[in-house]
Amino acid sequence: MQNDAIIIHTDGGSRGNPGPAACAFVAELKGKVLEKQSKFLNTNTNNVAEYEGVLLALNWLLKSKHTLKENDVIFFLDSELVVKQLNGVYKIKKPELQILNLSIRKIFSELDKKIFFRNIPREQNKVADLLVNEELDKHF
Numbered sequence: 001m002q003n004d005a006i007i008i009h010t011d012g013g014s015r016g017n018p019g020p021a022a023c024a025f026v027a028e029l030k031g032k033v034l035e036k037q038s039k040f041l042n043t044n045t046n047n048v049a050e051y052e053g054v055l056l057a058l059n060w061l062l063k064s065k066h067t068l069k070e071n072d073v074i075f076f077l078d079s080e081l082v083v084k085q086l087n088g089v090y091k092i093k094k095p096e097l098q099i100l101n102l103s104i105r106k107i108f109s110e111l112d113k114k115i116f117f118r119n120i121p122r123e124q125n126k127v128a129d130l131l132v133n134e135e136l137d138k139h140f
Contacts, residue, residue: 004030005072008057011128012041012049012079015136019043022139023053024131027060029071035060036127038135050079051100053128054086058107065111072114076125083119 007028014021021044026036039056041049054075061073077083084090085101092098108115122129 004070005074006034006061006068007074007076008061009076009125009128010050010053010057011077011125011132012046012051012053013129013132013136014041014044014046014049015140018045020136020140021045021049021052022132022135023049023056024128024135025053025057025060026127026131027057029068034068035064036131038131040135040139045096047079047082047094048096048100049132050077050082051097051104053077053132054082055100055103055107058104058111061113062107062110065113069112072116073111074116074118076118076120078120078122078125078129080119083117086117 008025010025012023021041024038027034037056041052085092092101
């Protein structure tokens, strides 16, 4: 893994489970913010929102792949379940999460990058969490 990996913090959340949901990501390279985005997801579960945060970031990476050619990517999520599912440690039982996982795998095949998923405590994911809550607040 390179020292100049792209660091991406993602988060997703719902108010109620299911309930109004949103996702977000913040991408950094060498401490500089490259991009941050959030997206409202209507009514969804927390786990779907977590996956959607990863997808939102991966779609940005796909659009940026020509300018960010040589960098590995490390995703940091505060959802242990989603990290273990993405790393293949846990099976994915819910059909909606299986579909999202397949979408993620498809994007992996289009990116020529090493991609890692790491679990972090919620306190270390504050910026992405804030973006999720700001997005939810816009709609309620």
